[in-house]
Amino acid sequence: MNQRLRDPLDRALGSLPRDVAPQRDLWSQIEADIAASPRPLQDSAGPNNVAEFPSNEPARRSGFQSRWLQLAAGLLLIVGSSFATWVVVQRSVDQKVLQAQQATVQQMQPVLNAMPASFGGNEVLGASYQKARADLSAEFERRVAKLPPVTRARLERDLADLRRAANQVAATLGEHPNDPLLQQLLLSTYQSELALLGSLNNVSTTVVGADL
């Protein structure tokens, strides 16, 4: 057993809930205060050491603020939609069939794990990722063809949306290759795409007999 778990003091401290719910509405005051504040990008170097990494190109940043907003708003919708699809698909998993497929899923794991850990300024996706993506895409297309039309359309639409979003983020990243948040956003989009592709591997086509 982990030593920290055996120490009664650590156990006692570990029993404390980390989150505490507010007893009053804190948001309304926050909202009022931020309504009177400059927008985040106009005030990037804050006091008290909260400026994580001071920006060295503030003018360029404000220039593509609207692009950020468009990307973010679009991605929020797409990720939300994909997540909803993912949840619905996952809920249709038949546990017995899932157990029977475990071996197959485990075989797919190394492929799913072959994700880029980080993005550098001018780097593009590596061969491992491309292969994983191609394999999963092929498997996805094979499986999705057996699904009912409405389910298939929904999955294909989500996948197309994610790929379009990834292309948009990648294009923006091409203009701002050293922006870490944009790099992270692109990585998240690729991960969402792989998650959607991989989701069908856990679903038996025999149990998805009805449209979702």
Add this chain to the structure above:
Amino acid sequence: MLSGIGAIEQPASSDVSASAETTLIVAARAGDVRAFEQLYKLHVGRVLGICLRMTHRRDLAEDCTQLTFVRAWRNLGAFEGRSAFSTWLHRIAVNEVLTYTRNHGTRLEAETQGVDDAHLDQESTDQGTAPPGSPDTGEVMDVERALATLPEGSRHVVVLQTIYGYSHEEVAEMLGIAVGTCKAQLHRGRRMLRERLGLGEFEP
């Protein structure tokens, strides 16, 4: 080419949530208040927990929590995702508590009522749903009260390190103290907690 191929966990809802959080951050950076409200909802519990355990006064902790999010909004442009958003937010929260302490010149008076109330609220929520073997509310309150009696420096270190899982280096940076001081405060705080909770020295 992307040479750094690292492992990620099996794609799951947590990955999708991480994507969603990143997207919310980007939207908030671009001025979307509704996205920032979602970030607030995701993180307010943890931020308030830190402030409450550092101050042991609910009114003050809630004030510091509000200031934390206002400051976070104002400085979102400086957040570039090189650390976890939660870590960045918690650093601001610690700053707010320390600033309050400095401005008022005296140590915060330990008061456990606010923390006790939080646990009583939690107990009424959890009734009948807590897993077997979970510590009861009375035990948890005893730990909170013992924590509240610690000297401020030790309490801050114990809270950030033992409860919220930050490393010596992270805690030292957050509190603006040397790593050695952090270790000494932790040792002192843990020794005092053992005494106050009637726990013997642990021998692995």
